Amino acid sequence: MEAEIKASAPGLGGRSWLRLGSMREAGLIAIMLALCIAMTFASPHFLTWGNFRAMLMSFSIEGIVVVGMTILLIVGGIDLSVGSVVCFSMVVSGALFLMGLDPWTASLIGIGASALVGAAMGFFVTVIGLNHFITSLAAMVIVRGLCLVITKGTPLSLFTLPPGFKAIGQGSFGNVPYVIVIFVVVVAIFDFLLRRATAFRKVFYTGSNEKAAQFSGIKTKQVKFWVTVLCSTLAGFAGVIYMSRFGAATPTFGAGMELNIIAAAVIGGASLNGGSGTIFGAILGMALLSVVTSSLILLDVSVYWQDMIKGCILLAAVSIDHFLHRRKS
Amino acid sequence: MTAAAILEIRDISKSFGAIKALTGVDFTLQRGEIHALCGENGAGKSTLMNIIAGIVKPDEGAIRLEGKNVTITSPSAAQRLGIGLVHQEIALCQDATVAENILMAAVNNRRAPLMNFRRLYADAQKIMDLLAPIPVETPVADLSISNQQLVEIAKALTLECRVLMLDEPTAALTETEARRLFAIVRDLKARGISIIYISHRMAEIFSLCDRVTVFRDGRYVATDSIASVTPNDVVRKMVGREITQLYPQKLSPERRTDRPVLSVENLSYRQGSAGVGFTLRAGEILGIGGLIGAGRSEMVQTVCGLRPKVSGSVELNGEPVSIRTYSDAVRAGLVYLSEDRKASGLFLDLSVASNISALDLRKLTTPLGLLDRRAEAKQATDLVVRHGVRMGGIETQVSTLSGGNQQKVAIARLLSVGPKVVILDEPTRGVDVGAKVEIHRLLRDLAERGVGVIVISSELPELIGLSDRVLVIREGAIVGELGADELTEEAIMLLASGLRQQRSNARQVQNVA
Numbered sequence: 031m032e033a034e035i036k037a038s039a040p041g042l043g044g045r046s047w048l049r050l051g052s053m054r055e056a057g058l059i060a061i062m063l064a065l066c067i068a069m070t071f072a073s074p075h076f077l078t079w080g081n082f083r084a085m086l087m088s089f090s091i092e093g094i095v096v097v098g099m100t101i102l103l104i105v106g107g108i109d110l111s112v113g114s115v116v117c118f119s120m121v122v123s124g125a126l127f128l129m130g131l132d133p134w135t136a137s138l139i140g141i142g143a144s145a146l147v148g149a150a151m152g153f154f155v156t157v158i159g160l161n162h163f164i165t166s167l168a169a170m171v172i173v174r175g176l177c178l179v180i181t182k183g184t185p186l187s188l189f190t191l192p193p194g195f196k197a198i199g200q201g202s203f204g205n206v207p208y209v210i211v212i213f214v215v216v217v218a219i220f221d222f223l224l225r226r227a228t229a230f231r232k233v234f235y236t237g238s239n240e241k242a243a244q245f246s247g248i249k250t251k252q253v254k255f256w257v258t259v260l261c262s263t264l265a266g267f268a269g270v271i272y273m274s275r276f277g278a279a280t281p282t283f284g285a286g287m288e289l290n291i292i293a294a295a296v297i298g299g300a301s302l303n304g305g306s307g308t309i310f311g312a313i314l315g316m317a318l319l320s321v322v323t324s325s326l327i328l329l330d331v332s333v334y335w336q337d338m339i340k341g342c343i344l345l346a347a348v349s350i351d352h353f354l355h356r357r358k359s
Numbered sequence: 360m361t362a363a364a365i366l367e368i369r370d371i372s373k374s375f376g377a378i379k380a381l382t383g384v385d386f387t388l389q390r391g392e393i394h395a396l397c398g399e400n401g402a403g404k405s406t407l408m409n410i411i412a413g414i415v416k417p418d419e420g421a422i423r424l425e426g427k428n429v430t431i432t433s434p435s436a437a438q439r440l441g442i443g444l445v446h447q448e449i450a451l452c453q454d455a456t457v458a459e460n461i462l463m464a465a466v467n468n469r470r471a472p473l474m475n476f477r478r479l480y481a482d483a484q485k486i487m488d489l490l491a492p493i494p495v496e497t498p499v500a501d502l503s504i505s506n507q508q509l510v511e512i513a514k515a516l517t518l519e520c521r522v523l524m525l526d527e528p529t530a531a532l533t534e535t536e537a538r539r540l541f542a543i544v545r546d547l548k549a550r551g552i553s554i555i556y557i558s559h560r561m562a563e564i565f566s567l568c569d570r571v572t573v574f575r576d577g578r579y580v581a582t583d584s585i586a587s588v589t590p591n592d593v594v595r596k597m598v599g600r601e602i603t604q605l606y607p608q609k610l611s612p613e614r615r616t617d618r619p620v621l622s623v624e625n626l627s628y629r630q631g632s633a634g635v636g637f638t639l640r641a642g643e644i645l646g647i648g649g650l651i652g653a654g655r656s657e658m659v660q661t662v663c664g665l666r667p668k669v670s671g672s673v674e675l676n677g678e679p680v681s682i683r684t685y686s687d688a689v690r691a692g693l694v695y696l697s698e699d700r701k702a703s704g705l706f707l708d709l710s711v712a713s714n715i716s717a718l719d720l721r722k723l724t725t726p727l728g729l730l731d732r733r734a735e736a737k738q739a740t741d742l743v744v745r746h747g748v749r750m751g752g753i754e755t756q757v758s759t760l761s762g763g764n765q766q767k768v769a770i771a772r773l774l775s776v777g778p779k780v781v782i783l784d785e786p787t788r789g790v791d792v793g794a795k796v797e798i799h800r801l802l803r804d805l806a807e808r809g810v811g812v813i814v815i816s817s818e819l820p821e822l823i824g825l826s827d828r829v830l831v832i833r834e835g836a837i838v839g840e841l842g843a844d845e846l847t848e849e850a851i852m853l854l855a856s857g858l859r860q861q862r863s864n865a866r867q868v869q870n871v872a
Binding site for chain 1: 689704716721723729
């Protein structure tokens with residue numbers, strides 16, 4: 031008995047949630063590979079660096095938002111306001127830039143303002159005691175309203191942004207855009223921290239069983255508050271990158287983005303009940319949705335079909351997961 | 360024999376995947392008897408109940424009801440045959456009325472588009488009155504747990520019920536509530552209903568039942584008339600080995616000391632209530648008894664900083680400690696095991712190792728803020744090996760373990776911090792006999808090594824068998840203290856129910872002064 035335990039022990043200290051997840055991740059990779067192989071035959075444009083770069087670009091900025099959402103889902107929360115907050119960050123930074131501030135300071139203030147939105151939601155959730163869904167639904171609408179107020183409803187044109195700042199969203203290291211580099215770095219950092227950092231272990235405890243976490247001396251309200259702030263901050267960060275990429279701030283940008291992001295995290299294995307999920311899985315979920323979208327475009331499928339197909343993928347992924355979990359118990 | 364049998368189970372087998380839950384079991388229920396079904400967790404009792412109630416289909420074997428072969432395909436088929444099952448856990452719609460809960464199946468099958476509430480209330484009241492005069496228009500959420508339990512029973516009873524199965528009906532009840540339930544069960548028996556009664560508690564079985572059948576590892580072991588066996592016989596058959604002593608040896612008088620490990624003074628945890636005080640001495644196990652809702656859990660949770668206190672001071676080994684949050688308590692060496700391990704004890708979907716680490720993450724954190732997984736694995740392995748947790752490995756998900764092993768993991772978490780005092784709230788609730796004995800031994804062992812042990816239990820035999828001294832709580836106050844030689848169920852109940860007042864408030868007054 032003892033030997034058996036010892037044998038399984040080394041190096042496994044903090045990865046319990048990974049083991050379940052790794053099956054899911056392997057499945058997602060397999061589906062994606064199959065899709066890629068099929069597409070290679072179906073379209074000559076699929077297997078080109080240009081197409082892959084386009085796909086990566088399309089989800090790397092959203093991918094930063096997915097990171098925050100996944101952590102928030104693990105703690106048992108949800109944030110419907112991320113799309114609005116991405117836009118808010120763009121609009122605030124853009125407006126400050128147009129008022130004469132340098133774009134870097136303006137961006138930092140934009141990200142700070144996003145964090146404040148998160149802090150406000152965190153306050154309503156942990157101090158007042160509302161749930162994440164309703165709080166963030168309200169925030170979604172309020173923040174979107176703020177965007178419209180700030181811009182008076184018209185897009186801010188930011189073509190005067192200095193080239194140094196535009197480079198974040200538009201430049202590249204040789205063939206690899208900076209955006210993709212930033213995305214990979216953010217994902218790597220948070221994936222590592224989520225698996226290894228003590229602070230993030232508390233996120234799993236809180237999401238798995240909040241009462242038990244309290245009875246282990248974990249300040250669960252603090253944990254929930256800071257994760258809410260983190261999610262909004264990452265959305266704000268993504269907003270600034272979008273601004274650099276587009277050279278504009280549109281007050282309607284990001285509407286509906288939250289659904290795509292939640293779908294990606296859930297396809298990647300995050301549970302809406304909290305307690306489980308991985309960054310890697312969520313990014314794979316995002317990638318799968320992106321490969322599908324790209325395939326549909328290459329196959330000349332009408333854009334009107336795309337949302338419907340994405341919805342079906344979400345439903346299929348969650349059903350398979352539910353079936354696997356039920357089989358296990 | 361067979362002539363009087365109402366329900367006969369012959370050679371029933373059932374597998375779930377690779378696991379054989381039942382292997383060719385037999386069981387005979389006589390008309391009008393209360394028949395106890397015993398076995399450790401996993402022995403197959405619940406599977407058999409689920410088969411009889413039509414929830415699970417057997418792989419092979421026959422069920423005969425009043426001599427006729429029947430196939431029970433669904434719970435509603437079982438109900439039509441007059442078979443009712445009361446599940447272990449209360450599963451009622453809390454916001455609906457008692458009547459809507461009792462007649463849920465009838466409402467569901469109703470063809471008419473609108474509800475006839477007058478008829479519904481009248482029919483439900485007829486069934487409810489068989490048990491207790493609970494008004495059926497009341498929402499379930501407004502009832503006490505014991506009354507909710509009665510509603511569960513009413514739901515299983517139909518007016519033509521012949522066989523009633525009760526799966527650990529007293530698990531969530533206090534002693535008085537349980538006694539009320541026994542009277543009702545006897546009354547149902549007198550009405551000619553045959554009852555299958557599942558319980559872990561020997562005292563209940565021996566006072567209530569006529570015969571007892573024991574299952575072990577999915578197999579039938581024996582059926583005996585209660586009059587012809589002793590509790591020890593039954594336990595021996597359940598675990599398949601001799602358990603010489605159900606409870607560990609108590610603290611011998613010569614080893615008794617007056618050295619206090621924990622002293623609590625003038626502790627007030629409800630606004631306006633008088634302060635309570637007690638002392639835990641080295642080497643002893645201090646039991647805390649009282650009815651559910653008497654304030655036992657609140658009292659110890661306040662001591663541990665899990666609830667805000669109005670006033671009071673705590674000393675550990677003679678040194679005053681300031682406890683404002685549970686983290687303060689843990690740092691001082693005072694730990695608490697919550698009474699409901701599913702709701703507030705364990706992280707069921709996380710691994711054994713991470714469950715054990717939760718109480719003191721700081722110890723396992725490297726200077727960079729990362730978790731030292733090697734240290735975590737070592738700690739978990741040491742503790743589970745020492746406490747004989749049976750499982751695949753420390754990465755096993757806790758939800759896959761049996762109740763007893765889950766509880767050992769929860770206790771291992773407390774011990775991971777090297778505590779000076781452990782306070783356990785219902786440490787053996789829902790735990791099978793074998794694991795129960797092991798947990799009791801572990802607690803005695805801790806006490807002998809100088810760790811202060813306080814146990815709250817609603818199960819009187821456990822409280823009496825385990826404790827060296829018992830404090831009885833009623834309405835938030837300590838109303839009595841019983842030494843080892845005064846410990847009887849009667850003495851505890853008299854104090855807990857307020858029929859006797861042993862300890863004047865002198866000591867509490869003294870503490871205030």
